[in-house]
Amino acid sequence: AVGAACIAGAWLYTGGSKPYGYAGLGEVAVFLFFGLVAVLGTQFTQALRVDWVGLVLAVSVGALSSSVLVANNLRDIPTDARSGKVTLAVRLGDARTRILYQALLGTAGLLTLVLMLATPWCAVGLVATPLALRAAAPVRSGRGGPELIPVLRDTGLAMVVWAIAVATALTVTT
Numbered sequence: 816a817v818g819a820a821c822i823a824g825a826w827l828y829t830g831g832s833k834p835y836g837y838a839g840l841g842e843v844a845v846f847l848f849f850g851l852v853a854v855l856g857t858q859f860t861q862a863l864r865v866d867w868v869g870l871v872l873a874v875s876v877g878a879l880s881s882s883v884l885v886a887n888n889l890r891d892i893p894t895d896a897r898s899g900k901v902t903l904a905v906r907l908g909d910a911r912t913r914i915l916y917q918a919l920l921g922t923a924g925l926l927t928l929v930l931m932l933a934t935p936w937c938a939v940g941l942v943a944t945p946l947a948l949r950a951a952a953p954v955r956s957g958r959g960g961p962e963l964i965p966v967l968r969d970t971g972l973a974m975v976v977w978a979i980a981v982a983t984a985l986t987v988t989t
Contacts, residue, residue, distance in 0.1 A: 817852060817856055820852075821848055821852065824844055824847075824848055825848075828841065828844060836902070837899075837900045837901055837902065838901060839901055839902060839903040839905070839906045840903070841884055841888070841902060841903060842881045842884050842885055842888075842903050843903075845877070845880050845881045845883075845884050846877035846878070846880065846881045847877070849876065849877060849880035849881075850873045850874060850875075850876045850877015850878070850880055850881075851873045851874075851877055853873075853876065854869060854872050854873035854876050854877075855869055855870065855873050858872075868930065868933045868985070871926050871929050871930055872930070872981070874922070874926060875922070875923045875926045875927070875930075875977075875981075876974075876978065878919040878920075878922040878923045878926075879919070879920070879923045879970070879973070879974040879977065879978075880974065881919055882916055882919035882920050882923075882970050882974075883967060883970050883971055883974070885903070885904065885912060885915055885916045885919060886916055886950075886954070886963060886966045886967050886970050887967055888902040888903065888904035888905075888912070889904050889909070889912045889913065889916060889954065889959075889963060889966075890959070890960060890961075890963035890964065890966075890967075891904070892904050892905055892908075892909055892912070893959075893960075903915075909959075913954050913955070913957075916951070916954050917951055917954065917955065920947045920950070920951055920970070920973070923947075923974075923977065924941070924944060924947065927940040927941055927977070927981065930981060930985075933985070933989075934984060934985065934988040934989065936984035936985075936987065936988045937981055937984045937985065938984075939980045939981070939983070939984050940977050940980045940981040940984065942976060942977075942980050943973045943974075943976040943977035943980065946969060946972055946973035946976055947970075947973040947977075949969050949973075950965075950966050950969035950970040950972075950973055951966075953965065953966050954966060
């Protein structure tokens, strides 16, 4: 059932008569499917339970994954608005989308500190902080359009580094 929901969610993102990706719900779907469903589903299939560490990881991964889409949609606000794509960024506008992007990155950073309650070794996830700060710099400085393309790369890189670091810490210490 979970797999079918994921397939339906992927198709309905841009398919069907009313794609939710163009109704301002793309980031919510990414958070749910890439964060909560993926992480908690994996934890449940491996451990037959879900715990607070899994939930914190799921929210962190969801926030980081959503931040990539927010960065992409921030870049595309002018063209999406002209073409009738009503993404969350179009709904929020430029300034609030920039705040959302930074809040999502910050959420993952703060939750890394919470993960340190499970094992202090999760502090290794903070190695992604300089990458996240580099990713956020053009967003904070008000850059737009093609100048935001590196934000996508740098956000994805920060997410991968964070995930590998935290997963390694949890694997080695539990």
